[in-house]
Amino acid sequence: MKMQDKNALPIGFAAPAPIDRWDQTRADPALLAKAYADPRARRLVLDGLDPLLDGGRLVREPMPAGADPAAHILLGRESDGVPLFAELRRDIPHGATYAPRVWEAATELEPGELALYGGTRSLVDWHARHGFCAVCGGATVVAKGGWARACTACAAEHFPRVDPVVIMLAEYEGRVLVARQPRFPPRRYSALAGFVEPGETIEGAVARELFEEAGIRVRDVRYVMSQPWPFPSSLMIACTARAEDDRLTVDHTELEDAFWVDAAGVRAALDGEEDAPFVAPPSMAVARWLLVHWLDGMATRP
Amino acid sequence: MKMQDKNALPIGFAAPAPIDRWDQTRADPALLAKAYADPRARRLVLDGLDPLLDGGRLVREPMPAGADPAAHILLGRESDGVPLFAELRRDIPHGATYAPRVWEAATELEPGELALYGGTRSLVDWHARHGFCAVCGGATVVAKGGWARACTACAAEHFPRVDPVVIMLAEYEGRVLVARQPRFPPRRYSALAGFVEPGETIEGAVARELFEEAGIRVRDVRYVMSQPWPFPSSLMIACTARAEDDRLTVDHTELEDAFWVDAAGVRAALDGEEDAPFVAPPSMAVARWLLVHWLDGMATRP
Numbered sequence: 001m002k003m004q005d006k007n008a009l010p011i012g013f014a015a016p017a018p019i020d021r022w023d024q025t026r027a028d029p030a031l032l033a034k035a036y037a038d039p040r041a042r043r044l045v046l047d048g049l050d051p052l053l054d055g056g057r058l059v060r061e062p063m064p065a066g067a068d069p070a071a072h073i074l075l076g077r078e079s080d081g082v083p084l085f086a087e088l089r090r091d092i093p094h095g096a097t098y099a100p101r102v103w104e105a106a107t108e109l110e111p112g113e114l115a116l117y118g119g120t121r122s123l124v125d126w127h128a129r130h131g132f133c134a135v136c137g138g139a140t141v142v143a144k145g146g147w148a149r150a151c152t153a154c155a156a157e158h159f160p161r162v163d164p165v166v167i168m169l170a171e172y173e174g175r176v177l178v179a180r181q182p183r184f185p186p187r188r189y190s191a192l193a194g195f196v197e198p199g200e201t202i203e204g205a206v207a208r209e210l211f212e213e214a215g216i217r218v219r220d221v222r223y224v225m226s227q228p229w230p231f232p233s234s235l236m237i238a239c240t241a242r243a244e245d246d247r248l249t250v251d252h253t254e255l256e257d258a259f260w261v262d263a264a265g266v267r268a269a270l271d272g273e274e275d276a277p278f279v280a281p282p283s284m285a286v287a288r289w290l291l292v293h294w295l296d297g298m299a300t301r302p
Numbered sequence: 303m304k305m306q307d308k309n310a311l312p313i314g315f316a317a318p319a320p321i322d323r324w325d326q327t328r329a330d331p332a333l334l335a336k337a338y339a340d341p342r343a344r345r346l347v348l349d350g351l352d353p354l355l356d357g358g359r360l361v362r363e364p365m366p367a368g369a370d371p372a373a374h375i376l377l378g379r380e381s382d383g384v385p386l387f388a389e390l391r392r393d394i395p396h397g398a399t400y401a402p403r404v405w406e407a408a409t410e411l412e413p414g415e416l417a418l419y420g421g422t423r424s425l426v427d428w429h430a431r432h433g434f435c436a437v438c439g440g441a442t443v444v445a446k447g448g449w450a451r452a453c454t455a456c457a458a459e460h461f462p463r464v465d466p467v468v469i470m471l472a473e474y475e476g477r478v479l480v481a482r483q484p485r486f487p488p489r490r491y492s493a494l495a496g497f498v499e500p501g502e503t504i505e506g507a508v509a510r511e512l513f514e515e516a517g518i519r520v521r522d523v524r525y526v527m528s529q530p531w532p533f534p535s536s537l538m539i540a541c542t543a544r545a546e547d548d549r550l551t552v553d554h555t556e557l558e559d560a561f562w563v564d565a566a567g568v569r570a571a572l573d574g575e576e577d578a579p580f581v582a583p584p585s586m587a588v589a590r591w592l593l594v595h596w597l598d599g600m601a602t603r604p
Contacts, residue, residue, distance in 0.1 A: 014506075123500050200464075201527075
């Protein structure tokens, strides 16, 4: 099947960011000081957690004279060798959801720039919400060039979170399961998803979530792809699985509705046809790519 | 190739725990109260973070009369329908590393019991280190049956961490890369590994870590399997990748040594032969299973 341009890779936020993360510099105070003192050093300019765009790129500015190193994170080194920072502020709202401007940016930014924005957003948000030590309640300060915070009272170190989330398509006899949450736009359906819990494998989390939310038992869980999702800081792990049967028991505390859809219905949704059985997730979402992946597999099956 | 018994699945901590996580009960105060009040309710008995064994199972005891619900987590419902809890204590050391007793337990516990222990350990450890709110420094209390903590001052909710880690074997022309950290037992080598950072895909993290630690560029990153690793709360994501060439630039701040080893060398290490080129990771570690997986693939290649 020939997909439209909007179905061309890469997945939103998943391209390689155009930056060397320069990890040895973070942990070395002398190298870090040198990076801060570099007269060419730049920082990304955000509006709270939202991006500011200059064509297909994020806005950068020279590091202001007298900028406080303890209020910045070293994102890395750009392709021209210049250190790139982001300012860490406490006066920004939590970024568990995104503003319409992020949606627009996702279509306008070059893929690498979008990825750079996503990672930066997660880090800036994490710092804003971690001014205190979870162990003792003491104040924390920026450490390791912004890749950690250290407690001023008990010396505990804290590291930015990345929360693994499984997102999956269950298949049963040529149909896949799509579902909608009450907060979705009208007619939008997507793949089911949920956080991986302590003590679980990826495969175990996929099976548990599908049983909890849709009442189906699955086998043959297969990894397909991954995507960072910076609202606030998830790692989306996209999988497929085979359902043992197609009887659904929908958990209505989580889902508004769920149904099985065949290849023709998925194709119509991805093509944006008016009479499609549902509205597909946007290209920024890995759920769309799971549907594309599944349809590609269906087309090549013997 | 026929592997020895010690190479038989499942991977340590990765079996399904013999418990229904019963997630709807966590979030429903009435159901939760009913579970606490169940006269059959049990709790796991730990020694700090270490396991206590009764044959191949973890020790359980009846919930003591007058036990404080706010000092327990509801692990779920056992196969006989009885609610199972674990006590949440603040007076335990952080579990970033494991005691020899855990090592012994990993060989003596039934796979499902080991998985149950691993998840419980991560949760108990997380609660012990999260008595305060990272947002405002206020005191936090147990919420959602132990699956969250809530701040008494600002009402922020906090959830247990699961930290995704990539662990990977790079291959180049029939050899794989193994490496050792200074803290490893003598002659032990393993796969390279590192935390997934905000803004990264799994595949991006594999490529970054291999370049940072060994100086190699890779392509064709493939997911193999996953494993929860409760020291303190990682999700190990095991992958393979193909190196562009075999020139190594080892980061000696991270690694003591690294080398390429062929199939015969890997086989000798897995078989525990005295003249093997290295000592393989134990069966509790997913790194061992990556080596087994790679060797199996080599044996079946045309």
